Amino acid sequence: MDSANTRGGAPPVPVSITLTVNGREHRLDIDTRASLLDVLRERLGLTGAKKGCDHGQCGACTVLLDGRRANSCLALAVANDGAEVTTVEGLAEAAGAAGEGGLSPIQEAFVERDALQCGYCTPGQLCSATGMLAEAAEGWPSFVTEDLAAEPPALDDAEIRERMSGNLCRCGAYVNIVAAVREVGA
């Protein structure tokens, strides 16, 4: 909006990177300014990862980056040369559930519990939940974990809510999201 900020005007700087996305390797010439999210969506056609804010505030762009959940809008693609990425399109295969109609357990639970409405935050919720369940299984505590020595921490509703709070849902499907995650985490 700041029309006074008219300095700059630098042309794009291309750079070559390799990304392995959902098990498939891609060699790409990218703009150094491009986010991982935009490369996934605009270059690889993997539009499952959503752009809700582009500022790391809503979580709709969450993917698994080298096995950990990350906001792909905050990750510059050039800084992730060689990375392994799993998007919502690859969740079923990563869980060994690929094939006709195959869903990962968390995807199946979201359908059964109606843990979604408009569906725009859903891919991010699913990637986040997948990453979160792995974190919990590895014994990572959260802000609300009372017994830090418990390993792994018990995933009660307060734990799930806290750990899933990086993913906003404006339709307000949280109650069913928590139920779906609880079912899979049990």
Added chain:
Amino acid sequence: MTSLERVEARDKVTGRARYAFEYPVEGAAYLMGVQAAVGRAEIASVDHEAALALPGVLAVLSCENAPEIAEVDDPELLVFQSRKVSYRGQFVAAVVAETWETAQEAARLVRITYADERRPDVRLSADHPGLYEPEEANGGFPAVSELGDPDAAFATAAVQIDATYTTPAQHNNPMEPHATVAAWEGDDLTVYDSNQGASTVQGTLAKIFKLEPAQVRVVSPHVGGGFGSKGTPRPNVVLAAMAARAAGRPVKLAVTRQQMFATTGYRTPTIQRVRLGADADGRLTAILHEVVSQSSTLREFAEQAAVPSRVMYRASNRRTAHRLTRLDVPTPSWMRAPGETPGMFALESAMDELAYTLGVDPVELRVRNEPERDPEQDIPFSSRNLVACLRKGAEHFGWADRDPTPAIRRRGRKLVGTGVAAATYPANRMPNKATARADADGTFTIRIAAADIGTGSRTALTLVAAETLKADPAQVTVELGDSALPRASLAGGSTGTASWSTAVVRACEALLDELDGEIPPEGVEATADTAEEIKSEPEYSRHAFGAHFAEAEVDIDTGEVRIPRMFGVFAAGRIISPTTAHSQFVGGMVMGIGMALMEQSVMDAEFGDYLTHDLAQYHVPACADVADVQATWIDEEDQHLNPMGVKGIGEIGIVGAAAAVANAVHHATGVRVRDLPITPAHLLPDF
């Protein structure tokens, strides 16, 4: 009705569901809007040179070179047709480039020189000199309605409540930002657009670009929420079509989250004075509800916040009135239950104040003031089950044991309280067309340009068609979200399911009439148009009702408010799809928690525009903010609505929710907060 899994759920959990920006259109370039940096001025000049000099930039558009477009009712859509800046953040230029990164960079290089810059007038107050009484409030309601002698009745009432409630500007913030992909083929325009009604967008674009509606196609099968902000076309769809034509290329435009706060609508702030006069038993003798709100200099939009007070309670003397002032701000518009949402915060808070003053239970007070007929229009209600909702909710919530004394319950370091509030929302219908088709393989296809913005309409219409056709839902496919389908009304005003299902039922009935034994290889198709049927509705007051029960915990040291549980009961006609309906009700209640505790758009009084313009500053409920929120409903049979007997459920879940929370906070702390949102700053000084 039988429960059915959300029809498109599997597409949504796998990433297959495609939203507007995601359509792969060959050769598409990227469009980025440039916003006005001042609040009130004339544009002296726009320098495109630096932007155009950047490699990869294809076009720059502004008032300097924009093609002329035809006028429509909403001046917000007349992009670049004037040199006047009406509010800070208005789109005043746009850049088309080969890549998104270049488009963003080039947008920064567009140099705009302003003339006659003045300090914008952006602050709403109850004594703003520009206040006037509009002819109508949103929805076509009279701005003022009066019965009896409300001033005299209030002045002589045994018990009086006179309080002013304020609600801040709030932004819809659907998770999917408004987005359009536009492509021309000759004089034919196709847009993949995020909206709440493809037929509405089609009609508007045809007018603006002087085309026949058949030359415009709007494709929107999946929409990432709207909550009213996508109910009317926004500048993005016009801008994308204009830029695609200017650049000679298809273009993709995604409004950024920051840009949404100025360009895609919001709920006006309100200042509401409510006066209730009652006798010693709590029977209302006077209801006065007077609302002040804002609109832009571009267009009048008067939020109908006093309108719910016309149907809620019995009283012989009543006045409801709206005034507004025109400021240098973006035009406010629809946000989930416009009118009812802020209005019922005020009325239902005032009812709680009255109950407390009288020492009457707040559930009982509402029951005592239940009208037998619509209290203003003096016509019967088609059905009204507010009392049943209150009773059912009270029983489930454990209301009977409640000690009304405020600020006496402790749970560790928290003060605890409970509150109740009622809800209402009108049940209206719009005309629609639909076709129903039977094929030889035993399948049925329903076609209607309805929208599913996450509401579950695809699922509900599948069930409606299956029931009418006496078929298995698995045999029925509903096609919607495309203006090439039979013309439909938009997803708004909770009219969707009532309106669309009428057309679907009639098309299915017509199809059954035509089916005679075996279905021929070419199939059988039947069409319905409900325009005549809707015109001839008998006179009834048609409204859904509900009741919210909330528990609040308030930290005695920090003043932080949490809502451990909330329970809503609704009477909204027949519930077609229990699974998706439950999600809708709960979703509305969650947005009501946001309204009560966190949502607030703060205006920059010096320069204009909302300072809170991203999701780190405009807080919406996160997972940790929502604990035990449940909804249920009363089975309501109403013969005076439509063939399915439905009232619509998209909005009533938020109505009254904030009042229930505020009333619970009062019960917990003894502090009456009349100014939303309820923050620690309101509570701490008064503990």
